[in-house]
Amino acid sequence: MADEKNNHKQTEDQDMIKLIDNLNRKEDVGLNRRAFLKASFGATVAIGLATTPFGIFSYMRSEDGSVKRVEIADVKDLDIGESRNFGYPTKEDPAILVRTPDDKFVAYNNKCTHLQCPVFYEHKENILLCPCHKGYFNVDNGHPMAGPPQRELPKILLEVKDGKVFAVGREVRHG
């Protein structure tokens, strides 16, 4: 009986030894107050410097990004409630020109801001619709009204002159 008790105690002791065996004191004191502050300072510098490439690329982009003036359509070719697709600022950037029921011209890049599906103009509801996930955009300002999209469609600035509609610039974030 006594032997059994001793054996049990020894096993318990060994278990305790195993428990503290994997503790490494060096690792334990590695992250002290000083190390924590140094790591925080390092993170501050890294995050601060991470902003600079964006500034440089933005500067390079705005240097060669002269405003393009592109003719889109004749006013008489587009009836009220009709739309037409075009590309702006390059042909690879799809866009949609709409003549609204108020007889106003509006244009947006028509890649849905959710998952880049094409956005169409729905004449009956006077709304821009992304059929992939039922995203609805306001035709007057390009802002999302319902569905998954959270951001507005990039707005293309227009100019109507001599019976023609021109695209003269673009605002990615607006309103």
Next chain:
Amino acid sequence: MGKKRVAFFSIFLFLAINVVSLSNVIEGYYGEESGRVYTFMSAAIVSTLFAAIAFFIWRKEEYKK
């Protein structure tokens, strides 16, 4: 509050400023708002400089004999 303590806590303040600035810079970059990019990039750089000054002040005080 001592000089060392102020320097210690200000580094975390500058860290928070830089996190906010980086998020704004990224949003500005993809939204093609160069004004926003430059503003927050300048804020981040200034904040990083102040953080470096604060760090050196703290280090001087911390390791003083």
